[in-house]
Amino acid sequence: MNDPESEVPWQRLDVRTIAASVLALTAVLLGIGVVVAVGLLLVGVSPGWVLLWVGGGVVVLSALIAATEWIRLRTTTYRLDATRIERRVRFLGSSRTSLARERIRNVELSADLVQRRLGIAEVKLATADGGGERFQLQALDRAVADALRTELLGERATAETGILARIDWGWLRYAPVSLATGAIGLAAYGVVFQVFDWFQAVPVLIAWLGTSAGAIPLVVLLPVLVVGAIVIGAIGTLAVYLEGWWGYRLGRHEDGSLDLRRGLLVSRSTVFDGDRLRGVTLHEPLGLRRAGGARLDVIAVGVKAPEGDQQNAQSPALVPAAPRTVGAEVAGTILGAPVPDALRSHPPAARRKRFLRAGLLTAAGVLLAVIPALFMPTLWWIPVLTAVVLGLVTAVLAQDNSRGLGHQVTDRHVVLRKGSLFRRTDVLGRDDVLGWNLTRSPFQRRAGLGTVVAASAGGSGAFRLPDVDAEQARAMMTSAGTVWEHLQVGEPGLPAEASPRSGTIQVSAGNARGRRPWTVERDGAAPRDR
Known part of the structure; x- marks a missing residue:
């Protein structure tokens, strides 16, 4: 049949x-x-x-x-x-891609300016595993694409949506404070030289610069070039912000699913399955943090940027660079609890480690700066200036890094914060942490520190928190709930079925100085299906 x-x-x-x-x-x-x-x-x-x-x-x-x-x-x-959606390609060979409908968690429709004018759109599907190739159909009639999304998402595609955030053009002031501003400005100078190099005209450009800028003192020319790079970079970041977040609207369905719409040249419409949300990440890079802003990403199953496939990867971005209060408020609504600001600080050894690293970096820079002074004694000021500037910068960053390092375990969530130039705060549901890993380098063992890694099915899958002590590691690693039951170690001499439910989880094998290994003790509970 x-x-x-x-x-x-x-x-x-x-x-x-x-x-x-x-x-x-x-x-x-x-x-x-x-x-x-x-x-x-x-x-x-x-x-x-x-x-x-x-x-x-x-x-x-x-x-x-x-x-x-x-x-x-x-x-x-x-x-x-x-039961499934299939794509078949028959050319010199034949390939067939198939996805079970029940595993499709996120659906994205996108259309660039030309596609919108022609009435077509691309369809991208993400599955629960979060890895591998994205299922993509390029391109379908817009009405057909909308009908396909409705068919795959069911009631979520037509459910009423409560608005969590809309675009506010006052947020544009946060775009130029990105670290990308300087990179775009320098890249623009590089593009100019590259174009001249295509036509073997770099000597002409250098000669023109020498003639035009030769009369300008170096102390004036350098700031002018820096300001020019900043202006070009600011224009570039503003353009990227406008294109990416034009018409931005973030909604939330009754079942917890998120509906995101944004884009100017390329419009995007994305739905994140509420059952697959695992947490959020609040990004606060240095420049944005000083301006009081932050960005918000979702941690969800199936939302991951595979290495080397950024074009087809589904972006986890939820809120663009905006006031931190906006990102924190949206995060609190998604999590069902506010994001805590006061976190538990790490031991003094973690702070000393960062200042030691800053000192080593400064010493390395000074050693390199001494080389020209050895050949030309008149350049004695270069290593001195390097020591002062590099020492000051690394010390400030070390202090900022140590202040930002922290964590917190609440009734429902685990909060991990780290970094200075690229500070991030990961908030994971306690029931969504699949396990913990503990690593200790030789330097960390001598200082009594370790790095804990929370494993989750969402996002990158691993969320690191460096330089915690044994007590802090125990507090976090016993917060994952009943998923740890299968790792319990029974008492010596008792069979596994006779062992008490409370036990010890071995998380380290000690260190070279003969210290006792770190252990985690917790009360047991009945295992459950994850």
Whole structure:
């Protein structure tokens, strides 16, 4: 007897995906072509040859992408039945990807500017395992994509949504304080030199800079270049912020699922399954923290950025750079409890370790700075200046890092905070911690410290908290609940079934100085299915 599900017909992608890809690529090629054309004209190439090479290149590459998209359109099909969604690609070989509907936790619809004008959208699905290849259909008619999402999400796709946060354009002031501002400014200078290098015109640029800037004192020229990089970087970060968070709206369904919509050039609509939420991460990098801001990410099963596949990865971002109170309020609503600000500090040995590391870094920098002074004694001021500046910077960062290091165990959550330049606060549900790992380097063992790692099915899967002492490790590692029952060690001489439920969990094998190994004692409870 034939399986009725096998008779579900295979569907093709929308033919408009060819036009969308060609138009998007042509726009990019034209932008590059203008730069190339200007460079060719500057080096003396005739306008006719410039038009032939640049125009011909745009036409040929556009034709190639059209052919590639046509082949993908003709070879890719998909279907959805009562139990799974499948994608099949038949070209020189054949491949088939299948996802069980019950394992689909997050659905994302995205469409760039051209796709929106043509009425199509891409569909990305994430499963509960959080790893591997994302299931992607590029592209479908917008109405078909919406219907597919409704079919996969069921009632969650049409349920009433309470609004947790909306875009406030006053938040734009937080974009330029990102550490990316300086990086974008320096990258812009690098791009200029790279373009001139394409046409062997770097000596011309250097000669022009020498003639134009030669009369300007170095003490004036350097600040001008720094300010220029900051201005360029600020414009870049503002542009990225506007594109990524235009029309931002974060909603929450009655079942706890989150509905996120955002994007200008590329619009995104994402639903996070409430049953798969494991916590949140509050990011407070140095510049944003000084301005009183923060970013919020979700920790959820199926939401993970795989290495080397950032384009297809589902972003965990929930709240952009905004006032910290906004991120904390949204986090509190999702968690069902406020994010604690007062955390338990770590032992003095953790602070000493950070200052020791700062001193070693300063010493290494001074040793490098001494090298030119050995050959030219008049440069004696370089190692002195390096020692003062580098010592001050590393000491401030060490102090800030030690103050930020902390944790807290509440009735429902475990809070882990660390870092200075890139400070983050991870808040995990106690019942969502699958286990703990304890590592101790030789230096940590001498100082009586260790690093605990909380394992969870959401996000990266491992959340580290460095430099805790034995008492703090015990407090955290006994907070995971009944998941630890299978690790209990019974009393000597008793069979496993006769061992009492309270036992000892061995978490370390001691150290080279003969200290007693760290152990964790807790009261047992009946195991439960995780």
